[in-house]
Amino acid sequence: MLNILSFIFGLVSLVIVIPATIPLLGxxxxxxxxxxxxxxxxxxxxxxxxxxxxxxxxLLVAAIRLSLGGGII
Known part of the structure; x- marks a missing residue:
């Protein structure tokens, strides 16, 4: 059950992280x-x-994007 919840949190996060790769949405x-x-x-x-x-x-994708954008942009 916890593994399914972990996947759900991961999918929701991925839906947020993918558009955040666009400049100014970091x-x-x-x-x-x-x-x-x-x-x-x-x-x-x-x-x-x-x-x-x-x-x-x-998390790796989000961290790489944050490091490329300086943590803010």
Whole structure:
């Protein structure tokens, strides 16, 4: 059950992160980061690690975009 919740948090975060790759929408990554963190925690508590790994990939994409934009833009 926790793995499914982790996937759901990851999908919601991915829906936020994908448009945030457009210039001047990078601030949306800051909205996605808490959701990604919750997804990673739920995935870690689960016996299956698929949801956690998916959230970590989304976190990597968001972190790269934030670093390219200087953290704000």
């Amino acid at each position: 601030w949306a990554n800051w909205l996605a980061l808490p959701l990604i963190a919750i997804g990673v925690i739920l995935g870690q508590l689960s016996s299956s690690k698929g949801g956690r790994n998916f959230c970590l990939i989304v």
